[in-house]
Amino acid sequence: MSEGRTTLSETGSIRAPRFAVAALGLSALLSAIxxxxxxxxxxMLAEAFDAPFAQVQWVVIAYLLAVTTLIVSIGRLGDLFGRRRLLLAGLTLFSASSLLCALAPSLPVLIAARALQGAGSAAMMALAMAMVGQVVPRERTGGAMGLLGSLSAVGTALGPSFGGALIEAAGWPAVFLVMVPLGLGAVALTAVALPADPPRDAAAGRPRFDLAGTFLLGATLAAYALSMTSTRGAVSPALFGIALAGAAVFLAVESRVAAPLIRIGLLARGRLASGLVMNVLVSTIMMATLVVGPFYLAGGLGLGPTAIGLAMSVGPAVAAIAGVPSGRLVDRVGAQTTSVAGLVALCAGALLLSLLPASLGIAAYVLPLAVMTSGYALFQAANNTAVLQDAPADTLGVTSAMLNLSRNLGLVTGASVMGTIFALATGVDTLQAAGPDQIASAMQATFAMAASLAAMALIAATRAPDTGAAGADHPPAAAAGPRRT
Known part of the structure; x- marks a missing residue:
């Protein structure tokens, strides 16, 4: 072959890229699970370690904090020292820390192990998406992005039910122990299927890494995440102020250092800035379905746990089914059109939830939820494809990391802000004191706000630069991948 990409042979076989995409997809699946x-x-952890919920919840928070604070730095390290190399390191750390979680003799050890597991997951999230352009042709990028989105949705939906079955069969260590063979399998597949990192340019000298920016960004993100999670739905003003101050200092430092963690100029280039803003807004909206949904289904419609679980599973199921077709639509009609279509569906679904009366029953919740989730799948496939195809080749890791970070920030923001809107809209001091009509009214108010956020994202999408369809004749450096002879 004149072009040394490992994606297609002269006979047209796609065996190699299929294995490569499978390796990247397994990373996305494991990080979501x-x-x-x-x-x-x-x-069960609270019972096993005789600890209050306020302490046990750090098993979840430690993982999310590690992902949030480290993902951009790890993405940048992948750009500098090799994405495949860092992905393998992340998978190995994820597997080893999963074993440590299962063997943890105390709650502090388990929390520390979960933080390590989150660090491994940060590498998996950032670098799996970043490597898509290196293993598939440009005209199939959307399909690969859609597959990663589907597997992430499957992992999110599978986690609770799979975990519950494992706990019932073998106790709480099983939910961590099962990750060990899966992680090691991902290590083996990644080592075999993904192309080797290109050799470093000796003339360029030793790569420089922005330690000051890394520390500032990590501290800022940690303060923001804690401001949204530490006060049970209300934003902590002190921590939020620290986060704002940290962001200002970070931007000032990054504009002056020779080798910044994030090139500030990239935020004004192409689709990145608008893509990140839209990602935050859309993730904030989708978190409302997870925060408000259970309260409405239980208190507003009077459903039992089994029915609530089935209703809540509709969203992840639709996202899993719609992911690959959404990606193929991006390849066919382009990212701009698909993104706008997805946001229209998202806005329409949220608007329906804000208008349909509770008297129509569960169908009036589930059907709009399916519309929202299908729109979310369309948007994610289109937005991720557009941003990464528009990014310079030497920033793919950090760009992918920023996409994942913006999604995580939207989720933590949605959990706090949308939950607070719902609680305030009930008009009572506690949710336990709210009646069905009050809960239904609060749900409608929350999704009216969600529809407004979706409209804002839609306006941003219509004004964003169009990077063109995936099969254009002028592939950017982001999709070209390393050329090899």
């Missing part, structure tokens, strides 16, 4: 599978174990 790692987020959700531990939640179901919290009651």
């Amino acid at each position: 790692g987020v959700s599978i531990a939640n179901v174990a919290l009651p």
Whole structure:
């Protein structure tokens, strides 16, 4: 072959890229399961370690904090020292820390092990998406992004049910122990299927890493995440102020250092800035379905736990089914059109939830939820494809990391802000005191706000630069990948 990409042979075989995409998809699946599978174990962990919920919940928070604070730095390290190399390191750390979680003799050890597991997951999230352009042709990038989105949705949905079955069969250590063989399998597949990192340019000298920016960004993100999670739904003003101050200092430092963690100029280039803003807004909206949904289904419609679980599973199921077709639509009609279509569906679903009366029953919740989730799948596939195809080749890792970070920030923001809107809209001091009509009204108010946020994202999408369809004749450096002879 004149072009040394490892994606297609002269005979047109796609065996190699299929294995490569499978390796990247397994990383996305495991990182998503790692987020959700531990939640179901919290009651048993509280009993096993004789600890209050306020302490046990750090098993979840430690993982999320590690991902949030480290993901951009790890993405940048992948750009500098090799994405495949860092992905393998992340998978290995994830596997080893999963074993440590299962063997943890005390709650502090388990929390520390979960933080290590989150660090491994940060590498998996950032670098799996970043490597898509290196293993598939440009005209199939959308399909690969859609597959990663589907597997992430499957992992999020599978975690609680899979974890519950494992706990019932073998106790809480099983939810962590099962990750060990899966992680090691991902290590083996990644080592075999993904192309080697290109050799470093000796003339360029030793790569420089922005330690000051890394520390400032990590501290800022930690303060923001804690401001949204430490006061049970209300934002902590002190921590939020620290986060704002940290962000200002970070931007000032990054504009002056020779080798910044994030090139500030990239935020004004192409689709990155608008893509990140839209990602935050959309993730904030989707978190409302997870925070408000259970309260409405139980208190507003009077459903039992089994029915609530089935209703809540509709969203992840639709996202899993819609992911690959969404990606293929991106390849066919382009990211701009698909992104706008997804946001229209998201806005329409949220608007329906804000208008349909509770008297229509569960169908009036589940059907709009399916519309929202299908729109979310369309948007994610389109937005991720557009941003990464528009990014310079030497920033793919950090760009992918920022996409994942913006999603995580939207989720933690949604958990706090949308939950607070819902609680205030009930008009009572505690949710336990709210009646069905008050809960239904609060749900409608929350999704009216969600529809407004979706409209804001839609306006941003229509004004964002169009990077063109995936099969254009001028592939950017982001999708080209390393050329080899």
